[in-house]
Amino acid sequence: MTGHDVPGGAAWSFRVRHGREMRFTTLANGANVSLLLFAADHPVDRLNVPDTLKAQMSARIHPPMVLMSDRGLALASVTGSSLDWHDALGGHSTERHVTRFGPSSYQQDRNDRRLSARTGLLSELRKHGRDRADLHASVNLFSKVALSGDGGLSYVEGHSVAGDWATLRAEVDLLLVMSTAPHPLATTWCPAAVRVEVTDAPADDASRLFRDESARALAQSALVWA
Amino acid sequence: MGVTAVLLPHGVLVLDEVVPSGDGFLATVPAGGSLRIVDLEGNQAADTLFYDAHDLDNRYSAMDTVREQQQAYLTTGSQLLSTDLDVLATITADTVGRHDTVGGACSQESNVIRYGEQHRHQHACRETFLRWGAAAGIGARQLTANINFFMNVPLTSEGGLTFADGLSSPGAYVELRAERDIVVLISNCPQLNNPCNGWNPTPIQVLVWGPA
Ligand SMILES: [Zn+2]
DSSP states (O other): OEEEEEOTTOEEEEEEOTTEEEEEEESSTTOOEEEEEEETTSSSOBBOHHHHHHHTTBSSBOTTOEEEBTTSOEEEEEEEESOSOBBSSSOOOOHHHHGGGOOOOHHHHGGGOOOOHHHHHHHHHHHTTOOGGGOOOOEEETOOEEEOTTSBEEEOTTOOOTTOEEEEEESSOEEEEEEOSOOTTOSSOOOOOEEEEEEEOOOOHHHHHHOHHHHHHHHHHHHHTO | OOOBOOOOOOOOEEEEEEEOTTOEEEEEEOTTOEEEEEESSSSOOEEEEEEETTEEEEEBOHHHHHHHHTBSSBOTTOEEEBTTSOEEEEEEEESSSOBBSSSOOOOHHHHHHHHOGGGTTSOOHHHHHHHHHGGGTOOGGGOOOOEEETOOOOBOTTSBBOOOOOSOOTTEEEEEEESSOEEEEEEEOOOOSSGGGTTSOOOEEEEEEOOO
8 A cells, every 4th residue: 555645735646557546535624635637648638527427417526436538438436435525516726716815925834835726736737748738627526516406506615524535446547636725615725634545446346337328438448458 | 597688789790600510610709709609490509619819728617617607507697717717708698598518528439438339430529629629729638628508408406417408499599709819619519319409410600790
């Protein structure tokens, strides 16, 4: 097993081989992980949130859904979670969201300087030769933006508490890029640390049996390793 | 549905084009110019992307748009925001009442996932985006969640998403004002496998006016 604690308000990127499982565990209340996913073996293939949602008839991310790519692959299966709603509609925070909480600089705040998810994600993307063109709709683990019948969106405060978790099984080799900056609709700056652990994954029958669409995406990923 | 058709004054008509289903449309609309998309026969889906004409990576962002306005459906008054949170365009008229921006575009690959391997080689919007977008430098990295004008994708408070019969009708249209110089890329959806275009893809008309 290998693991890393990502402080609140920080960004990180890492590669995971197919067949491994990532466990995200919140270490404080009100955590958020804005997550971008790329197929590591392909120059442009990445998470496609609309395809993920429409193929599985969902406006949220929950187990045992499959996270799908532009290329029609299952990138990862959501094998389990203590929460049944992870946001996929809210995008990630930009500097405009962060400056609502007042000015912040390294000179003044040292490593508590407030940086947006966008700034952190771009820093990590650039380490992998990627840039603004590679940004895409993120999944926001541990956050919820509730829907009303007329399409209204409202952020749910306190959706997650310390100890909440989600597990993702990599279905192809992945590059993951994540930020632990608060959700863009959060009304306070409340960065919370998140532990990421990578282990060998158990078989993933739940996603395979969830829907025909989920099974077909997993079958496309299996072909990559045929 | 809030249906409004109060038209702003137009400048000079510079483009008036019928786009058959399965074909695309690419144009630059200058700041202050107008764009109208007409659903000629009703129940069609016009998959549309917008870009800052001077910075393609500052492009339409569905998630930033719905979050900042805290509203998942688009209609008159909706501002279409970019990844840098700039307003690319504003919807100024809409005779339908709401349009989807969560459901994305069809592709050969998503058709396989949704409908099975036998649908892999049917025509799809992503391929149209790539074919028509190339002339503007728009490739796969530049394709993200689009707007589906005239398409009805209800979301539920339980977190569900469905595809429903369109709310659109013959002659229905949506009109937008460009808030900066923008590139508009449209795929007139050739999807045959769901009710988003009434099982029968049909032409749209696209009109562009210069600044009033
Ligand atoms: Zn389509």
